[in-house]
Amino acid sequence: MEEQFAKLDIRKNENIVYKRTDLLVDRPLSYCPGCGHGTVHRMLMETLEEMGLQDKTIGVSPVGCSVLAYDFMNIDMLGAAHGRAPALATAIKRMWPDRFVFTYQGDGDLAAIGTAETIHACNRGEHFTMIFINNGIYGMTGGQMAPTTLPNMRTSTSPYGRDTNIMGFPLKMTELVAQLPGTYYVTRQAVHTPSAVRKTKKAIRKAFENQKNKTGISFIEVVSNCNSGWKMTPVQSNKWMEENMFPFYPLGDIKIDGVLVTPKAETVKV
């Protein structure tokens, strides 16, 4: 009893250095413990809170693990059909040009079934933000091979490893959209360490600042783990991600202010 009072006593405004943003709904996340989705959700909602955009933002959630993103983000949202989020966002932003619009998609959604919608929204230079979580696997449906699955990587539909002779090659969607004149800011980030998280948040902030100036698409890939789908512990999966995903999907900015920059093969140590 005394201990509880002592805790409450500490919770004074002047003592609070960090708290959950009100833009995250107070309910348990549906993500597996160790997954990066929750962290990206938080960075995204913190950014909108800091910029005062809750009442001006319309988000679009995908099909996949983050299908229920609208349950966790305390903003108006639409749930798209698989891969179609950029089409929804295109119409929303065109008809509500003063609203801030973003899509939130995984790799199966954005880079397989939604490839056409992704490329054409980027190529038209729509003025919204695209957030792309790449964990190289279909998590929600139980760990099938994704367009971003690495060569020789085992999934439930490539149980002996991705044989590129039969199954083709992983798709670097982010490098691809960076080539299009309609993209303005293209970056690849991660959320597995505190410094990576800070960089991701900075990128999200930059993307929403860009929307104010109607610059075209800001595209943020977040390379993330899927410890459940990869059949690893969260710690193992982050290590595996650093050793295998980052060499193929190097972190860093690819295009800034409409200008291509040389991607740095930046690896962040745990």
Add this chain to the structure above:
Amino acid sequence: MGELRLMKGNEAVAEAAIRAGCDGYFGYPITPQSEIMEYLMAMKPYETTGMVVLQAESETASVNMLYGGAGTGKMVMTSSSSPGISLMQEGISYMAGAELPALLVNVTRGGPGLGTIQPSQADYFQAVKGGGHGDYKMIVLAPASVQEMADFAKLGFELAFKYRTPVMILSDGAIGQMMEKVELFDPIARRTDAELIAQCPWAATGKPKNRDHIIITSLDLDPAGQERVNLKLQAKYRQIEKDEVRYEMISCEDAEYVFVAFGLSARICQKSIDIARAKGIKVGLFRPITLYPFPVKQIAELAKKVKGMLVVEMNAGQMIEDVRLAAGCSLKIEHYGRFGGIIPAPDEVVRAMENQIIGG
């Protein structure tokens, strides 16, 4: 009297959309309806009413743009022809599930597959029975003239918002391409954002402090919840079936036999009535205007009064199933159809009535 113009059906529906206060058109070129987007682009409504007109990368993208716009309460439309409408079934099902208002114009052509670019009515089943996955209906309006192409754009938007449901104008290549006199209704101003937010409290427009966040979705993973969604949809459909049936009856007062036909086929049957009556055969026409909701009671009533019905369709026999269900087994009901882009001639339809119903 409204402004009179000589227009193609495709142009009339496009002009009517601008006048109805449409906020956005999203489409993809396909014959025989490309004039709709061409007309809109030429008229530049984005400079006058502020209506957005966007050529999408596919019909799949178009219909999902529709879903996005509709989810924010905007008055949105698309148009396509049969193969393109097949691609749109995904979005139609999602919009029905999420209860979103939208107008789709289907200027049909012959199928299956790539088929032909000539007119056909072979997409009746697809439009009326679902087409996409899940238990849903959409209101289907069947214009038989260029005038109705214009009028139904306005009516379609009204019904879409009244019931928060997708509405389809099921036209065909002939109605879309032919030119007729049209009386256009006076333009209605587009709603301001404030008016939209007041009229559509369900729409995702940006969350103010004083209300909960709005989620537009058709997903409910809890079976009990999803059953409630379905029951709500079904209750809405029963209401639509009760209140929104539209039809036309021509020369039915003394008719011994009737044609039952929609859209272009009904126009042909009007001429067939003249030919038949000149021969002394008392023939009338029953024209369903709403294909869903189908005029079940009216056809049942008519079936008690006449000796036979010939269902004339430019397909292999689709609406006839609904006519037979409505009329029961008390009288002779047969189908006459041409396919693949062939338009039946009025005298050929009269011969079919004589051979299949009167003498058959």
